[in-house]
Amino acid sequence: MVIQMPPKETSPRPFLKWAGGKSKLIQQYIPYFPKDYQTYYEPFLGGGAVFFYLQPNTAILTDINAELINTYCCVRDNVDELILLLKEHKKRHNKDYYYSVRNNSNGTNLEKAARLIYLNKTCFNGLYRVNSQGNFNVPLGRYENPNICPENLLKLASKVLSQVEIHQADFTEVLNRATSSNDFVFFDPPYHPISDSSYFTAYSQNCFTKKDQELLRDTCAELASRGVKVMLCNSDSEFIKKIYTEINFERYTIKAARSINSNIKNRGMIDELLITSFDNQEFKSQNSEVSVDFVRMTSE
Structure with a gap:
């Protein structure tokens, strides 16, 4: 018996790249x-x-990770608004814009969630890493056309997360x-x-x-x-x-x-x-x- 995975196009799957993802x-x-x-x-x-x-x-x-949990909650509760913010990031994406976003962690919960997804889709290797002050410090990745706003994927994830309890x-x-x-x-x-x-322990500010x-x-x-x-x-x-x-x-x-x-x-x-x-x-x-x-x- 060979166990088959469901088609990627129609099955919910991770919307973030993450070190050690399974x-x-x-x-x-x-x-x-x-x-x-x-x-x-x-x-x-x-x-x-x-x-x-x-x-x-x-x-x-x-x-x-508070940023990660906030992002999951926003995908669950406000996915349409989140997608609009990601589309704006996609329009403005370039090297200078990436670093301006990376250096500004302020904003509403939705803006912070869009920031994390944007950085995750455009940074080097999709790596989440913070310095001792808790600031994201991964350089820009070398992508021809990064998928900054995976709209269908986010909507599938939102549906599966709709009845799930999520907290830090x-x-x-x-x-x-x-x-x-x-x-x-x-x-x-x-x-x-x-x-x-x-x-590798820079998953959060705390070493494991x-x-x-x-x-x-x-x-x-x-x-x-x-x-x-x-x-x-x-x-x-x-x-x-x-x-x-x-x-x-x-x-x-x-x-x-x-x-x-x-x-x-x-x-x-x-x-x-x-x-x-x-x-x-x-x-x-x-x-x-x-x-x-x-x-x-x-x-x-």
Whole structure:
């Protein structure tokens, strides 16, 4: 059985490019998603690829990034007005205009949302990065004709988000909500570095440290003790393997393309981990029929 994705033109999908986005990994994730749950939680929302693929009936989406959450809320609640602002950005786009917009973070919530989308569509590699003062500092990208106003995509996203709860929160806030096997939580945190040179923590003003990774592990363990279905991804590093071995979570190897690197020679396929609190017996029984590139890890 080969699992097919719905056509891109008619299916909701991320409207933002985001470092570590999961759109290209969904095919490998499909066999591991739990089959039965009522409420979906995504505490590191980012580009929201998993949410847009699953399209759950009930969902609570959160992120610590206030600009990102504001943008999702505007797409959900005021997409037509947002599109008008993006069309204006598109008309005026050039190098000088890009930097004038980048250097001005003031405005209404709608103007801030349009600014983020505009910068995301025109900056280098679609990379979200802020400096120590919290100011977006990515240079202009080299695009012939950037898709600054993806009108249909935004309207599809708005429709799917229409009944979804969205708010700014730290990832531990999910402990106040998810309480039983009716809940499914997907965590896509900033990855622990495989090496010192691969460290990327500029997702927000706050670095994601080893202590944060351990707090996330403890959060996952607490959720699992309640029967909550937990899935998370992270780097294939010895530290991550160790801390999730300690709580007896299932671990799988996923093949991912490394695309954000200034040196093209350092791009290519790497291993990542997909970690779950549950053992998908249904998938195991159908293993021989599913066409997915994955390798099950053995315990150390």
